[in-house]
Amino acid sequence: MSQHSEELGVLVLSNSSNWIAEEHVYPIFRVPSPLRSIAPPLFTPQVLAMGPLHSPAWNPNIPPSLHSTYTEMDHYKLLSWQKIFKEDVPEQEAPFLHFLHQHKDIMLASYGGRIEKEYDAFALENHFVNRLALDACFIAALLHSLFQENFPYLKEKMAMEEIIMVSRVCTTAHIFPIYSRTIGRPVQKAILQDLLLVENQVPLIAVKQAVKIESKCRSDEEAERILELYVAALAHRVLPFSRSRRTVLSSVKNASSGAHHLMDMMYSIVCMHSDPSSEGVRYQNVSKDPHVMDMPGANRIHVSGVKFHGHWGSLNELSFSNGRLFLPKIHVSDDTERYFRNLIAYETCFKTERLDLVSYLHFMDFLIDTPADVGLLVESKIITEAIGSDAKVAEMWNSLCRNTMCVFSPKYKAVADSIQSYCRSPWRMMWAEFYRSKLSKPWLVASLLSAAALLIMTLLILWYTILLYHHETS
Known part of the structure; x- marks a missing residue:
């Protein structure tokens, strides 16, 4: 063993009592490089940075072009905040911030301690809650406006009690005129895409509280049901699977229980089992051999x-x-x-x-x-x-x-x-092999048809000759 190896072995043994703590992955995280390296832009917000991971105020590595775009969207976040707390429910501003400060540890836990490691205590105390408060209010206003757009269609599949409940909450989306008139449609589409990026999430506890205030809900239970309807409108707009509105409404109710953020709810909707009892089952004894099967195309x-x-x-x-x-x-x-x-x-x-x-x-x-x-x-x-x-x-x-x-x-x-x-x-x-070898190419099909036609013509000529011979000899 070399001297370097011996020294390394001594170092490991000397630190054997100080085991490295087991790392856990938390609901909001940065995508690992093996996945990110395939297509980095697909994990990066195009126009809307939510939470601290891509916020220009927290992340100094944001490219200048994106920095200006994110900063411009901050203007709309502030505007939604002013519409909610300066015009409609000004008395709720302090309780809302107090609620978020009370639950700051829960929200920090969504990032798995990464925020505490990367930023100082001053930033955590003065900026973390304020950043999430702005983001949560913008998401609440945005989802409300999206629901208003899709309400005529969703109403057909909603239960009567849901329609009555919706009619009681605020019926005017605060950001709706701004969102639909002053922001171009390509940017609107990019905003909806950015809401479903794994690195661009806001803890759902903050979003629920913002929905409760923005939509003037009477209780936490009502706010949760309103949020479910809002998310159903978002799912119906953006998810690629063709599903009826009634199916989306029913699946989103199952998705809200224990969800960490909007993307977590979308994942549950996309992966909803037809058998509810199998939801969340841990799959065991499943082969992870890359060559476990070779199913044909x-x-x-x-x-x-x-x-x-x-x-x-x-x-x-x-x-x-x-x-x-x-x-x-x-x-x-x-x-x-x-x-x-x-x-x-x-x-x-x-x-x-x-x-x-x-x-x-x-x-x-x-x-x-x-x-x-x-x-x-x-x-x-x-x-x-x-x-x-x-x-x-x-x-x-x-x-x-x-x-x-x-x-x-x-x-x-x-x-x-x-x-x-x-x-x-x-x-x-046998049929598949015959098809691949004889019928899969146009020129082979043409040759086969030509050969068949020639064979039929030959048989017809032979039959006609035999008939003619018998006629002449009779």
Whole structure:
């Protein structure tokens, strides 16, 4: 052993009594570099910085271009604060700040001690609560305005008691005229995208309190129900899965219980189980071998007789029976990759006992190998696309699972195994092989048809010759 190694061994032994404390991942965190390095801009707020991680006042590493954009949005945060506390409920300003100061430790815990390590006590005492107070009020006003826009549509699926409750709260969204008239539509869209970034979250306890004051709720319970309706409007607007408004309203009620922030609620909505008893189950004894399976692409299993059907539901609502594969419909747009990458980071780093999202993405990655596979799923009304071409959709799906382990929840593994067993039927394998070798290319099909036509013509000529010979000899 070298002298350096001996010294290192002595150092380790001498410090064996001072074990390094186990690190935990908390609800609001910076995305690890293996995931961030794939597409850094997709984890960075475009226009709206929420909380301290991307705030120019807290983070000196913000690029100048983003620094000016974030600072400009701070103007709208202050404006929403003034609308709430200077015009409507001025007497609630001090109690609101007092409430946040009382719960400062809880909110700091959402960041897992990172804020205390990176910033001094003065900043924590004087700026942390004020920053979250402004952000929470802006989120409350923004969600209120979004709900007002979608209320005519959501009203059709709301229970009568919910409609009555909504009619009692403040019906005028404070930021609505400003948000809709002075901010361009591209910026409005970017704001909604920024609300669902894993590094850009505000503890839900602050948002609930801001909603209670902004919407003039009578109690904490009413504020929680109003927040659920607001989040339902947000989910209906931004999430890529096609779901009925009634389904969104019912799933968001299950998502609010124990949620840490808005993105946590969105994750629960996206991953809602059709069987509520299986919600949050820890998946055990699931193989994490990257080569656990090799399911063929959509076109290959389609040739084997599998029919694809799309339906409205969450990503856990899939099934396979009698050669029919039912998958949730999904709308793929230019912001779908951003949502999925942040949800991947949240599940793989914080919801580590869950395999819902990763299972779905790997399953779809197996199905989508080529643009032709995307075309088949579009034709089956499983995918609707708004990013230009089947090739771009295929490229997106094939890159989403990079730096993630190929894992499957029991439900996805059961469906995948059923598909493989179905496609391994001897006659289906023979037909699939014949199709790939003889019918998969246009010129082969043309050659086969030409040969068939020539054979038929030859048989007809032979038959006509035989008839003519018998006629002449009779």
